[in-house]
Amino acid sequence: MDIPEDNLSEEHPKAEQGIDPLALLDALPEDMDTAVSRALDAMDMRYIIHGANIDLLLQAGLKMEVVEASKPCYVPHAPDWCEGLLNLRGELLPIIALQQLLSDRAGTVEKRFAYLLVIRPADSAAVAITLQRLPEKIQFTEVSRTTLPNRIPAGISVAVPAAYRHLDRVLLEFDHIALLDSLRGGPSTQPRQA
Numbered sequence: 654m655d656i657p658e659d660n661l662s663e664e665h666p667k668a669e670q671g672i673d674p675l676a677l678l679d680a681l682p683e684d685m686d687t688a689v690s691r692a693l694d695a696m697d698m699r700y701i702i703h704g705a706n707i708d709l710l711l712q713a714g715l716k717m718e719v720v721e722a723s724k725p726c727y728v729p730h731a732p733d734w735c736e737g738l739l740n741l742r743g744e745l746l747p748i749i750a751l752q753q754l755l756s757d758r759a760g761t762v763e764k765r766f767a768y769l770l771v772i773r774p775a776d777s778a779a780v781a782i783t784l785q786r787l788p789e790k791i792q793f794t795e796v797s798r799t800t801l802p803n804r805i806p807a808g809i810s811v812a813v814p815a816a817y818r819h820l821d822r823v824l825l826e827f828d829h830i831a832l833l834d835s836l837r838g839g840p841s842t843q844p845r846q847a
Contacts, residue, residue: 700788701824702770705755707806709827710796710817711788716773719787722766734808734836739769739781746771748781749836754808772829780833791819799823811835 700711711717725737725748736748748769766783773779796817805813805825812832817824 697793698790699793700790702751702782702784702788702827703786704751704784705806707755708822708824709809710824711827712829713793715829716775718771718773719784720769720771720781722769722783732836736766736783739771741771741781744779746779746781748783749832751783752785754832755806756808774830777830777833780829782829795819796824801825 699713700715700717702709702711720739720741723739725739726745728735728737731737734750734753736750736753739746739748752766766785768784768787769781770784770788771779771781796819799816799818801813801816802823802825809825809827809832812828812835813825814828814831815826817826
């Protein structure tokens with residue numbers, strides 16, 4: 654196939670170089686600009702769960718959902734931290750009794766809970782954690798790192814690598830994978846491969 658010579662010499666418009674990316678953001682329509690701002694704000698959002706007068710700061714980027722608590726399936730001879738099993742859409746999940754882990758007084762813990770926080774980490778099995786109230790959302794940029802308190806309950810001490818101050822509260826960073834490993838006796842919370 655022959656291409657005429659006059660087509661070869663035709664100049665094509667060149668892309669403009671040296672454009673400031675921030676100027677491009679300013680040129681976006683208002684609704685797109687708002688969506689970008691919301692997405693950036695969402696990356697700084699973290700959740701707090703509360704129990705036994707202790708605030709636990711969940712890790713960023715967790716895949717999770719909150720469900721209303723129903724009567725758990727009883728598990729005979731289960732450890733104190735296991736409240737039973739949750740049947741969530743046909744999937745059986747162990748229920749971790751958060752109040753039991755946060756209390757140093759065995760047997761005196763309030764057993765009522767209104768919600769279950771289902772955590773689905775990418776690299777371990779899903780679990781449910783008892784909650785007495787809904788998680789609270791905060792802006793992580795508003796917290797400052799502080800020293801760990803002296804008395805962290807023994808049940809979760811292995812799962813608290815850091816502490817932060819937010820207004821007049823101390824938030825304990827909650828590493829749920831470390832907690833699951835310690836409850837199980839080692840890193841064996843991986844789902845079984847068929």
